[in-house]
Amino acid sequence: MALHKSDVKTCETLLKEYLDKAPLAKDPVKLNFTGVGDKDVYNITAPFEDQGESVIAGRVESRDSEHSEIHFFVEKEGAWVPREGAPVFTLQDPFFTFIQGELVLGGVQIYPHPTQEHALMWRTVFYKGKSIQELAPFFVGPDAMKDLRLVELPNGQIGVFTRPQGEKGGRGKIGFTTAKSLQELSIELVNEAPLLQGQFVDEEWGGGNELHILSNGLIGVLGHIASFDDEGNRHYYPMVFALDPTTGEHSDMELIAIRDKFLPGATKRPDLVDVVFSGGLVRKADGTADLYAGISDAEAHRLTIQDPFLTFEQI
Template identity: 70%
Template sequence: MNLKKTDVKTCNVLLEQYLVSRAGKSPVAAEKLIFDGVGQKDVYNITAPFEDEGEAVIAGRVESRDSEHSEVVFFVERDGKWIPREGAPVLVLQDPFHTRIGGELIVGGVQIFPHPEQEGALMWRTAFYRGEKIADLKLFFTGPDGMKDLRLVELPDGGIGVFTRPQGEKGGRGQIGYYRAASLDELSVQHIEEAPLFKGQFIPEEWGGANEAHVLKNGLIGVLGHTACFDEAGDRHYYPMIFVLDPSTGNISDMELIAIRDDFQPGPAKRDDLQDVVFSGGLVRQAGGTAVLYAGISDAEAQRLTILDPFARFES
């Protein structure tokens, strides 16, 4: 498939396009995930379920409503509720993600630590763990300071696709970059910092990132991500989006939204300015042309939503 990127599309344009595409279609049912065993803490920004030692596991960000200090807990489902998996490690991270490379499980998240220059402020970076299974996970790489949303995908040729998201002088509020590494052992902070950015994805006032990458049947890479903006009142708006990359040419498709907050059930928000936040966690593609989107909602809870598979048409 010949991917074509048109002009940059703002959050408002993407939202208008999504609302038009949704009009007249049957509403899809969203479902809240119920978590237990973590006291009064919230569980949000979850991964999609993945198999580990023969059972489905979800990794979730667990924290108090009034705090940004979180842990990543691995949950299993028992009697309709997701509870911490007995004996599983707890990682001091935010916003977990997972993939498999070379048969190994790769789990990562955002690691926060005291800012080296600004007293009382925090800095962050993306940390990666690897192992045959959850019980074996060991830290093996940390990305550049100040960079969230680093993601890896095993390419059909055996290489590693690396999605980056610098902020600041390069990247502004956060743009997506990409490069190919030969192997996990070839990952380096320098290469990540030097990775070229995709052109025409975000205007300077807006930002986004990759959350999960899927290898499609034809070798293209389907990217689940988010695009975000502030409104005039300073409130944040986060939308789940997808685009597709041809790793052989570097060409990408336009972004398109796949859901909005109104598609999910009503619920609480961590703060008033976070009510319209949907943070893409993972996508499970299913037979029959549907997919289940797992997402964090308003930085306070987790839900899943069945949608049409957004990558199916790129495989035809």
């Protein structure tokens, strides 16, 4: 399958393309989370089904802290409340997928930096089980790597999206490889995944957030691309692209929303006002999709957009 790929596009170029197209962005909603005291809930997943109930996993955190927990929420009378008896994980930025009939849940673990005093290090950790109640750890990713994502491919193998930083990835670039099974996952396999070419200029960064197997076998990637402005403010945009898992070919990225399309809201810090962190996408039969996102590191919102993966399914 031929995927069109042009030269690398910056946030500025992608933003101009998005504004020129003026795509659908309607029915913005701020999700109401309760039952966690005065803490914020943000960087949520899309809802997923667990034991017949629709559940959202969210990052729960005090406004002045980076130390967070993942809680599971169910909707009751218009509010999302903590699910009774559900486990709580000391992690950031939850994500989920289903592999071989099991729920796979991941998040970012922070811990003291091994060499720098008062600094933190991070890594992506994975749990799996038949249900939320049965989740058990099964893989820990490389140190200093967020946005590590897995997906079950149509041939039964595992697609692995990586995001190294530093010598290989700069501020953060996306890589892709495959594993024959979850048992074959290793630090070495993740670290050796080739980077996708022509996605990010060195001053900008991004990562994959949620993976969708499309009807033609391509992988639809929901992710983010980010940059700093001259004042040091961060700008995070939700984006998508498609990748052919058999060839590694991938399409250009395109933005699917911007902060202004969501409702006004709070921010964790002044430099995080223009941050939309892709949480998940629920594709709907009418050709639209609901985008769930963390907003300004303080809130969780939803926006209805055109299903961004339909065009890739026509390839």
